[in-house]
Amino acid sequence: SALSVDTEAPFTESFSVENSSNEEINSVFVGENAVLTIVAQMSEAISSGATNIVTIGSIDVPMSVSTDDPSIMTGTLIVPSGLDEGLVLSTSNITAGTVQDKNGNAMTSTSIPTGVNALSNSAVVVDYAPPTLQSFSVLNSQGELVSSITVGAGTNLTILAQMSEVIAAGSTNFITIGAVDVPMSVDTNDSTVMAGSYIVPGDLIDASTLDVVSITVGNVEDNAGKSMVSTAVPTGENALSGSSIVVDYSAPT
Secondary structure, three states, rough: OOOOOOOOOOOOOEEEEEOOOOEEOOOOEEOOOOEEEEEEOOOEEOOOOOEEEEEEOOEEEEEEOOOOOOOOEEEEOOOOOOOOOEOOOOEEEEEOOOEEOOOOOOOOOOOOOHHHOOHHHHHHHEOOOOEEEEEEEEEEOOOOOEEEEEOOOOOOOEEEEEEOOOOOOOOOEEEEEEEEEEEEOOOOOOEEEEEEEOEEEEEEOOEEEEEEEOOOOOEEEEOOOEEEOOOOOHHHHHHHHHHHHEEEOOOOO
């Protein structure tokens, strides 16, 4: 039978990104020192020992042939400080290096994959900013947003804290209303919100307006692993007092 001759040089077909658990990631935020694996899908099996450089922004990432799949090259990127906040990781350059296929055809094309095959399609975004608490609002026991109402002892309210960004599942902290510590956790319906249950006690000053006096950072962090550091309490219309929830212990006359 006739022998087929392979004269086609290998090239980079597409890029993807894996986290430190070797899981492919898409549409995520990453912070400083995040360890990422850049995965280059090649057009065919590559000879062991082949290497090249992929440049992401201004960072050169050394690439080598995967031990699990010779049609893949991988390299480690540790997210540095100093990148632009909100930057989407993308490839700016590829070298041919010593890449060749198993028949000795050397890589010549340094074309960067585009569209759905581009690294930027993974939407991995640099996030250095820690999460902050932006505003408070209040729900009644029916789950309705309330403001400018009076409440008595035993009234069950849900305190909502609007955060600056998506918060990692499992994050918790405390807010203090008067002398009552309210445990807060990430809302199951909106991960940019933290929520806690507050039952109005019977020892507040009559006609006083509910307000937050302090916040703890707890273990609150964003999906890039950046921990909350600010305990600044929102003021003005963003404060809990902006909802005008007023204590009323007086019996009607």
